[in-house]
Amino acid sequence: MSRREAILQPVLTSTLLSTVTTTTTNTISPTVTLADQTTFPVCSFGLQIYNDQTAYQLTRTALKVGYRNFFASVLAGNQKGFAEAIRDSGIPRDELYICGSVVSNRVPGFDAAYQATSKGWQRNLIEFAYGNIDYLDQIMLDYPGPDVASIQGQWKAFEEMHQQQKVKSLSVSNFSTKQLDAVLAKAQVQPVVNQLPFSVAYHPNMEQVLAEHRARDILVQAWAPLGKSLGGRFNAAIRQKCAVIGKQYNKTWAQVALRWILQKGVTFTTQSQNPEHFAQDLDLFDFVLSDSDMAVLDSLA
Numbered sequence: 461m462s463r464r465e466a467i468l469q470p471v472l473t474s475t476l477l478s479t480v481t482t483t484t485t486n487t488i489s490p491t492v493t494l495a496d497q498t499t500f501p502v503c504s505f506g507l508q509i510y511n512d513q514t515a516y517q518l519t520r521t522a523l524k525v526g527y528r529n530f531f532a533s534v535l536a537g538n539q540k541g542f543a544e545a546i547r548d549s550g551i552p553r554d555e556l557y558i559c560g561s562v563v564s565n566r567v568p569g570f571d572a573a574y575q576a577t578s579k580g581w582q583r584n585l586i587e588f589a590y591g592n593i594d595y596l597d598q599i600m601l602d603y604p605g606p607d608v609a610s611i612q613g614q615w616k617a618f619e620e621m622h623q624q625q626k627v628k629s630l631s632v633s634n635f636s637t638k639q640l641d642a643v644l645a646k647a648q649v650q651p652v653v654n655q656l657p658f659s660v661a662y663h664p665n666m667e668q669v670l671a672e673h674r675a676r677d678i679l680v681q682a683w684a685p686l687g688k689s690l691g692g693r694f695n696a697a698i699r700q701k702c703a704v705i706g707k708q709y710n711k712t713w714a715q716v717a718l719r720w721i722l723q724k725g726v727t728f729t730t731q732s733q734n735p736e737h738f739a740q741d742l743d744l745f746d747f748v749l750s751d752s753d754m755a756v757l758d759s760l761a
């Protein structure tokens with residue numbers, strides 16, 4: 461067992477984060493095994509809203525630092541720039557984990573939601589084709605439809621993408637437990653990830669939410685793990701408390717906040733435009749927050 465595995469084994473102890481392996485290609489982010497038995501790097505780089513050129517440059521930097529898991533949301537509007545960076549990196553496709561997304565949540569009713577979602581995943585493949593990417597590791601339904609029928613229509617379209625072997629895993633974002641159950645009631649292929657806002661500064665009903673996801677074998681992936689898209693919640697006082705804890709471990713406030721997420725059995729997608737931060741955000745695997753520090757961090761929200 462490597463030193464990193466020794467560190468992680470007692471830490472990532474939830475059902476979903478119990479299968480931690482190292483890969484030969486990504487020497488920084490460990491992986492977990494999802495409910496569909498696919499392998500998922502725990503640290504993801506999520507592209508934000510900027511132009512294709514910036515997406516290209518940031519993706520190249522993220523690849524150099526060691527990110528292998530990318531969330532290239534349709535809402536960021538730069539899947540083309542991302543895909544071209546993947547192509548030009550020369551890194552074999554099977555060493556990368558690429559997640560796209562579909563937004564079809566404003567369409568009521570089964571048929572209309574099905575059609576909008578079908579168009580949405582096809583549109584992802586058109587954009588990713590700029591980088592010779594002809595399948596996705598994961599496609600994420602970003603926001604549930606407005607009613608149970610529309611959610612099930614969205615899901616039918618996703619299952620067709622899966623049947624056509626254009627994607628390996630299906631996931632959702634911003635789904636409540638009730639909305640997850642609307643999917644699970646009819647699903648042939650179950651969602652394996654739910655991407656939710658989750659950080660030391662924001663985690664409503666945390667223990668209940670995490671238990672409900674564990675019971676359904678659905679991994680939680682945090683968006684806004686450092687609070688960026690959540691306005692001012694992740695304020696200076698919270699950063700300062702993280703920084704004080706970080707001093708004991710020679711880590712920054714951000715590394716403490718990200719490590720707390722992993723120790724809660726959750727993964728994350730973060731982003732940066734600062735080269736130093738890129739590396740820091742993957743340098744999370746040589747320390748373990750103590751139970752007392754975890755308790756302090758639990759209480760910050």
Ligand SMILES: NC(=O)c1ccc[n+]([C@@H]2O[C@H](COP(=O)([O-])OP(=O)(O)OC[C@H]3O[C@@H](n4cnc5c(N)ncnc54)[C@H](OP(=O)(O)O)[C@@H]3O)[C@@H](O)[C@H]2O)c1
Pocket residue numbers: 505506507508531533602633634655682683684685686687688689690712714715729730731732733734736737738740741
């Ligand atoms: N599903 C959804 O509804 C949804 C909604 C929002 C976002 N997302 C996804 O989640 C991803 C991340 O969320 P987010 O955009 O809110 O970002 P975030 O990860 O919460 O925060 C990123 C911010 O933190 C800073 N940062 C990163 N590493 C740092 C470090 N080591 N030290 C200090 N500051 C650091 C970055 O600034 P610098 O550039 O200066 O490093 C940036 O301003 C997005 O890219 C997007 O893909 C999903």
